[in-house]
Amino acid sequence: MKIAFGEIGRKITRLSIQDTSWLPSEIAPLSSSVTAEISCRQSSENMVVLEGLLAGRFRLDCARCGDQVDVKLEENFQYLVTTQKEEISDLQEKECSDEECDTLYLKEPVIDVVDILQEQLYLAIPGKVLCDEQCKGLCLNCGKSKNRNECTCDGVLPDSPFAALKKLKKD
Numbered sequence: 001m002k003i004a005f006g007e008i009g010r011k012i013t014r015l016s017i018q019d020t021s022w023l024p025s026e027i028a029p030l031s032s033s034v035t036a037e038i039s040c041r042q043s044s045e046n047m048v049v050l051e052g053l054l055a056g057r058f059r060l061d062c063a064r065c066g067d068q069v070d071v072k073l074e075e076n077f078q079y080l081v082t083t084q085k086e087e088i089s090d091l092q093e094k095e096c097s098d099e100e101c102d103t104l105y106l107k108e109p110v111i112d113v114v115d116i117l118q119e120q121l122y123l124a125i126p127g128k129v130l131c132d133e134q135c136k137g138l139c140l141n142c143g144k145s146k147n148r149n150e151c152t153c154d155g156v157l158p159d160s161p162f163a164a165l166k167k168l169k170k171d
């Protein structure tokens, strides 16, 4: 998925990407749906303004209990893509509507859409998710989830003498 500056022209070029072939291999299994919308317009011979929206659903692991969490992502992004080496901060102000607009320098006037989407995806996916703010996590003793009352340890740690007693009682 590559777009040459010359193909873009002064009118807005839109791209709607429904397929998931561009997803990085470690993220693909976590995704249940992803779509990307991209629009670009050439603002000068060696500059393109690219705007996009990345939306998808991902199944991530809860950082405390390991349960799967359905995470919905929606990420807007904007780039000023240029082959120009000079200082372009003025242009960025003029061309970008998004304050967080990034500048992307290219050697060749060809935009690799996959590169951009992958970068945005890595930025958008949270490093840590919780199934619930109140998630109680796993029991340090039996390893079972404390959210579903599977653990019956009553907070007694394995190396305490009471744990052995309790086990005897149960048997």
Ligand SMILES: [Zn+2]
Binding pocket: 062, 063, 064, 065, 066, 067, 130, 131, 132, 135, 136, 137
């Ligand atoms: Zn959890």
Ligand SMILES: [Zn+2]
Binding pocket: 139, 140, 141, 142, 143, 144, 151, 152, 153, 154
């Ligand atoms: Zn337990």
